[in-house]
Amino acid sequence: MDNCSACIILVCQNSGPQTVIVTSSASTNRYATLLALILAGEVIFSLPFHIPRFFRPTMLDTFQLSNTQLGDIFALFGVVALMSYFPGGVIADRYSARSLMVASLLATAAGGFYLYTLPGHAGLYALFAYWGLTTILLFWAALIKATREWGGRDAQGFAFGLLDGGRGLIASVLATMALFLLSDRMSQSGDSAAAMQAVIMFYTVTILLGALLLWYILPSVEPSSKSHVRPNFVLNEPRVWLQAGIVVCAYCGFKSLDNYGVYAVQVLHMDQVEAAGLNTWASYSRPVAAVVAGLSADYWRASRVVGSMFLLGALAFLLLGSDAISSMSLTLIIANLMFTFIAVYALRGIYFSLIEESRVDRRATGSAVGLISVLGFTPDIFFAAITGRILDANPGVVGFQHYFTLMAVICSVGMLLTFLLSRRMARPE
Secondary structure (H helix, E strand, O other), rough: OOOHHHHHHHHHOOOOOOOOOOOOHHHHHHHHHHHHHHHHHHHHHHHHHHHHOOOOOHHHHOOOOHHHHHHHHHHHHHHHHHHHHHHHHHHHHOHHHHHHHHHHHHHHHHHHHOOOOOOOOOHHHHHHHHHHHHHHOHHHHHHHHHHHHHHHHOEEEEEEEEHHHHHHHHHHHHHHHHHHHHHHHHHOOOOOOHHHHHHHOOOHHHHHEEEEEEHHHHHOOOOOOOOOOOOOHHHHHHHHHHHHHHHHHHHHHHHHHHHHHHHHHHOOOOOHHHHHHHHHOOOHHHHHHHHHHHHHHHOHHHHHHHHHHHHHHHHHHHHHOOOOHHHHOHHHHHHHHHHHHHHHHHHHHHHHHHHOOOOOOOOHHHHHHHHHHHOOOHHHHHHHHHHHHHHHHHHOOHHHHHHHHHHHHHHHHHHHHHHHHHHHHOOOO
């Protein structure tokens, strides 16, 4: 499918047959639409996820949190998000993606202004629960459905690879800017709390800008009341459940990156700014990994690429968790960390393209995304809580050896689930 025809499908999906003249401006508008989706799709998660990922040591210090406490806060976020995924998918099959996503962005930004006041622990619990609702209910399934429509039938890997790769690039650029802001404020005053506030306000403003861009660029298309299928259609489909399991394993891999800053400080003996820099610069591999994985998925099949990336991740995590790591140079350790970044980012780039490969009805995209996400993103509930306790029980090298061994096991399970899905998809319908 060429670019222009895909543009017609996105904009005219509810219209009857008609003759449309496609111009170069249509193609330009098509990519502007994807750019708006990419920007909005990343900035909405910047406050609840970017700050703990890129600036975790500073956040722990500013809010006087332990790894266990932050893990419990994320668990509450995950519980609320879990309850929001499936109803959000049903809503996405019935209402305009633009209206849903803009409302979510504005509500999430409002939480940023509260975080700027540096609330206590109770306030953080309430805020992250609130963000579990605002970032998911009206946003997530609408984003994935719009991206599937953008990719058509022949470019799903490319579409989702661009979405996640672009989101990764946005995350890296914003994190780089925030890193310079943090470093400047720390060097001027040495006050980590004031530096943290500057970073919080920076991300809050970017969310508001994302809402503005999305409102003016994304077409407002109201789904027809007859365009959806019953939500229970996806509940009886084993391929959807297998995809949910794959996303669980891949998302655990993504969540594992949140602790790399702590690993850099406790094991590699970096300072807080250097640790933030390691995560920030490594994150630039995300757009490359996601786009290359997306193109590969369209050429070889998404399931094959997903299985290969789980294998790469399992091997890299296994080495990081072994005793052999103690005799390795810093360069080799960072190289192994980079392999995990690449594997995780590639998986994120293409796991939703499995929806098209497994031939899920397009009218049920929102409901399928909702069900996959309900299960697939449960690591938001349990991962940080479990791994926080693993790291606090054995601070330093031993704790991280246990941590990386757990990740190797999870990647191995992901490989098995991908194999089972591939076998099922090979069966004739």
